[in-house]
Amino acid sequence: MANLPALLDLLLYRRDRLMDDLAAGRKLARLWTGLVLVLIPCAGLYGIVLGGWHGGMLTLFVAFKLPLVLLVTSALTMLFNFFVGSLLGLSLRFAQVAVLTFFALAVASLLLASLAPVAWFFTLSLPEPSPDARGTHNLLYLLHTFFVGACGLAGSAILWRGLVRIRGTAPNLKKAYFAWVLTFALVGGEVAWALRPFVGSVYRPIEFLRADAFQGNVYEFIFTDIIPYLWRNH
């Protein structure tokens, strides 16, 4: 299971076998390693396109940062997910929760990689970055947010199918699933905010991390800098 084609085959066509191994607690370390080996190049490929509008160093930075967002978010949420699963009666081991989480992320990354040609073409055919290209920046931002969000939702839908297959009779399955997805979305939003820029600002220089990366979080920004101004003229 060490090569990428075999891993992709497992993920695309033999998910039931993967789930059976997961339910039985077999080969969990190998499964987890395999999923990470799918996640990193697939998310990295999309990262190349995501940072490709500015090009240069930002392409490399984002190729590194996009997989990092997924890995860091997983690391931060895994323990909570394990506790929630246990408390709600799913009876899953920590390694099983880890594999399930990375299963959803690997599927989302694979979908993102399949959309990379489309995102690349839009990046190629839109005006290049300049202080006048704020509209293009916002458009690309919206496009990438939509693609990443949609792939995340698709990944979580696959996670749900997997959960139903291995713990279909658990009474609190839906609650556990929603708790996992909600936690991942909330934490993932903040991790992505801290690791910005991805598309790259038209006003600021390219940098790996903003100097204010950890000064304020994304939800403070939404509630103090966006929502109060929605119904004001300035």
Place this chain on the structure above:
Amino acid sequence: MSEEESRPLPSAPPMAIPEPAGAFQAFDELLKTPQQVALRARQAGSNRPALLLLAGSLVAFAVYGAVAGLFTGGTQILVSALKAPLIVLLSLALCLPSLYIFSALAGAPLSRRPFLHIVAGFAGMLALLLIGLMPISWLFSVSSRSLYFVVWLHALAWIVAAAFGARFLARSLEIREAGKAVFLWLLLFALVSFQVSTWLRPVLWRAPGRPLFESGKMFFLEHLGKIAEMPVPKLEPAAKPAPATKPALPPVPKK
């Protein structure tokens, strides 16, 4: 035999479906019994039917493009005939990886051969519908003065054709979730094709002396906005003979 080729495919037909003799027969089959195209895709055999459909589709797109080019007339007929197949080919090439992954994740794993045949069927369905709509496009191309109207007309024709193509895809994939996956993919395909058309502009209208490809990058909605701002030329007085080509519209302003 590779692992991919040996993977069992759902709903394999009990008897071999005969191959069409030529492109016309292939399109006739697609029109009257599209399920046969999907069933043949799951059999062992040559790729000739798929290649016939693809080649015939390219010709049909070129013919449709030529008719669309009648809006400007002159050399633009040839230019549009060349650009129309290019738009479809490029859009398909950009969207095929996502179709493959979407369908696999929705539960319809396809090896290379069925995928090729189903994609060829999709392209063939687009071509059939566009050929069916061609007389209407011709009427509006030769009689309209507003580029904005003609652009919307072709966009509508394209959406209708793509919807029928998606119906073929969803039925060919033979799974319950295929409809959702195909619908999402169709949205993506439509968006990409609009952007490809903008990238390869001008397709319908080219002022005399303008290059075959406009420079300057643009989002398709912005392009549509610029087309909307172009004035509709006034009608010539009835006594004057009709000009060979359309009266000169101002060129689309570059960003």
